[in-house]
Amino acid sequence: MKTILHIIKKEFQQFKRDPKMFGIILLAPVIQLIFLGYAVNMDIEHVTAVVFDQDHSQTSREYINKFSSSNYFEIVDYVDNYDDIQSHLENGSATLGIVIPNEFEKNIGRNRTTPLQIIFDGSDGNKASISAGYVMSITNKFARNILMDYRNKTGQKISPVGSIEAEVRAWYNPELKTRVFMVPAIVGLLLSVITLILTSLAIVKEKEIGTLEQIIVSPIKPLQLILGKLIPFAILGFVVVGIILTAMTFIFGIYTRGSFTFLFFSAFLYTLSTLGFGILVSTLSRTQQQAMMLAIFVVLMPMIFLSGFAFPIENMPQFIQWLTYVVPLRYFMTIIRGVILKGVGFSELWLELLALFSMGMAVLTRDSSYF
Amino acid sequence: MMNSITINNLTKRFGNFTSVDSISFDVKEGEIFGFLGANGAGKTTTIKMLCGILSPTEGDALVAGFSIKKEPNKVKLNIGYMSQRFSLYNDLTVEENINFFGGIYGLNGSRLLERKQWVLKIANLNGKENLLTASLPGGIKQRLALGTAVIHRPKIVFLDEPTSGVDPISRRNFWDLIHNLSSDGITVFVTTHYLEEAEFCNNIILINAGKLIAEGSSKELKTNYLKNDLYEIECSNVVDALEILEVQNFVEETSIFGNNIHISVNRNFSSTQQIESVLLSNKDIKISRVNKIVPTLEDVFIHLLERDKK
Incomplete structure (x- = not known):
């Protein structure tokens, strides 16, 4: 036990000697939080549209008005041919073109169904499909109003319409903001970066200067060495989690609904595997550059992509979904989002905790056989 | 002990x-x-x-x-x-x-x-x-x-x-x-x-x-492993001189030490005049010194490593 303390003490003395690095470690989370919180925004607002109105009627203008008065669309241009629509879509100045055909009003007046053309820039599929949803809802509402007007004017019942109106409520994130979903996840990202990359660099650095060899010839046991190296970085990781949770509340007004103790406990279980991977990387690399590349490209990035941080796991093909089961960050993401946004705890998340614990133990056991 | x-x-x-x-x-x-x-x-x-x-x-x-x-x-x-x-x-x-x-x-x-x-x-x-x-x-x-x-x-x-x-x-x-x-x-x-x-x-x-x-x-190494006498030659044109000496029948091994040549000699060797006469056959070589030396560890090791190579 005393031996471990000597190593921990030494690590902190080394932190102290490198105040710049230490500053980066403590400040970076806040900066990252701000960047990611503001930049990662997948909410679709201000979809740019061009209008090609061939009808020039009152009805067509009313229809276009529905778009410009909604918050979702911004009409950037009125054009009078298809080529102009195409050039707008090509240079990106508009996401969609609305084409209102001749006889739009006339057809409606004659109680006929009239077509409408909407052309999308589908290169950003996500944005296009969400915008299409908006267009559909505006158009449906417009059509329903026409029907109602007709009924009122004629005083005639078309049909006894018993319609269903859905009252939609989004729990936990009522405004459906991407930010609310993303910001808590940053806790997971930064904790991974610090525990995984810094640990592996710290060990490989000792390999490079030869001190690791010097420690290995001493009667120290592999487990003592591993713990001595891991504990300081785990502590650092927790400090960073604390900073992020505080900054999250003050900057974005997102507060933790669940228990802090539970959150830190699961962070601890999660760091078992990231620290373990950090050591694994360091045993496989000879230089700090190698360790950096391995840690970032082989471990960290795939882990982030497969964690559900930004891309929903349910949308992945089946075999990729299976892969995500061995990604510890996947479970930790579920936990942090659950605890912070929904306020859930052990009874809902015990399975995730168990997964983190067993993965951490598996990696660490493998590590200690390396030394 | x-x-x-x-x-x-x-x-x-x-x-x-x-x-x-x-x-x-x-x-x-x-x-x-x-x-x-x-x-x-x-x-x-x-x-x-x-x-x-x-x-x-x-x-x-x-x-x-x-x-x-x-x-x-x-x-x-x-x-x-x-x-x-x-x-x-x-x-x-x-x-x-x-x-x-x-x-x-x-x-x-x-x-x-x-x-x-x-x-x-x-x-x-x-x-x-x-x-x-x-x-x-x-x-x-x-x-x-x-x-x-x-x-x-x-x-x-x-x-x-x-x-x-x-x-x-x-x-x-x-x-x-x-x-x-x-x-x-x-x-x-x-x-x-x-x-x-x-x-x-x-x-x-x-x-x-x-x-x-x-x-x-160190003493045992010098006496047990190096049986032949060792001579040091100081001369100009060391590379040419080395080439000449390598093929002489009285020379066992040659090596360069700084600006000097060390040679170990065998039974065919009689006196330092033998060395001088073969070297002076090349007009470009001027000899400043030829004398017998006590081997250093370096001589012993070069000898041993050369022998091991063969």
Whole structure:
């Protein structure tokens, strides 16, 4: 036990000697939080549209008005041919073109169904499909109003319409903001970066200067060495989690609904595997550059992509979904989002905790056989 | 005297490559033992096995009475190790380094204090405990590294090329330190590239390509392994002269030492005039000196390595 303390003490003395690095470690989370919180925004607002109105009627203008008065669309241009629509879509100045055909009003007046053309820039599929949803809802509402007007004017019942109106409520994130979903996840990202990359660099650095060899010839046991190296970085990781949770509340007004103790406990279980991977990387690399590349490209990035941080796991093909089961960050993401946004705890998340614990133990056991 | 290290058919293979090939030798207690060989001869691999960092493929060794295979942890308690990289933490102070290495060997309280004073003394760092290790000159760093390597008073200390990259005066001082350790009863097992340093060792072994090729004291090596007389020739146009000498029937081996040529001669040799007459057949060569010399360890090793090549 005393031996471990000597190593921990030494690590902190080394932190102290490198105040710049230490500053980066403590400040970076806040900066990252701000960047990611503001930049990662997948909410679709201000979809740019061009209008090609061939009808020039009152009805067509009313229809276009529905778009410009909604918050979702911004009409950037009125054009009078298809080529102009195409050039707008090509240079990106508009996401969609609305084409209102001749006889739009006339057809409606004659109680006929009239077509409408909407052309999308589908290169950003996500944005296009969400915008299409908006267009559909505006158009449906417009059509329903026409029907109602007709009924009122004629005083005639078309049909006894018993319609269903859905009252939609989004729990936990009522405004459906991407930010609310993303910001808590940053806790997971930064904790991974610090525990995984810094640990592996710290060990490989000792390999490079030869001190690791010097420690290995001493009667120290592999487990003592591993713990001595891991504990300081785990502590650092927790400090960073604390900073992020505080900054999250003050900057974005997102507060933790669940228990802090539970959150830190699961962070601890999660760091078992990231620290373990950090050591694994360091045993496989000879230089700090190698360790950096391995840690970032082989471990960290795939882990982030497969964690559900930004891309929903349910949308992945089946075999990729299976892969995500061995990604510890996947479970930790579920936990942090659950605890912070929904306020859930052990009874809902015990399975995730168990997964983190067993993965951490598996990696660490493998590590200690390396030394 | 007792053996401090006993090595039996120690072998280490990495895949198909045999780094250390069944070597056996003994090291006596308290002696300075020189372990010599070219780069890649297997010196460092052997030391790592003896320190318990690498496990041998075959064979075993007793270090301070413990088997490196069965009781590596007991071995580790009794040895100190210093590599050519003077492995200290550059971003820690002198004292923090001493405390750390003392700490992982379980020293504390008055024992740590006493050993810390001793390390500071041998490294000439009294009163400079708070200097950053990075700021120390190479020679001082080397002494500090040795001090921390033996802070726990091991029975044996392994020094892997401890003097590489250090100036001659520091090297001289460092060897004084090694002699002090040895007279305190610590066995010093040292590898080096400097053959004049090997002269300071009580016993020497030479390995080449993982095999032991010679062993004994410096005097024994010179007499047992080099039977032929050795002559040194100082002349102009050394390269041409060497070409001429190589093909003479009275010459066994030739080698260049600085600006001079060393040749070993066989029974066909009668007098130095023989050398002069063959060299003077080339008009460009001017001879300044030809005389018989006492072989150095370098002559012996070049002879042995050449013989081993054949």
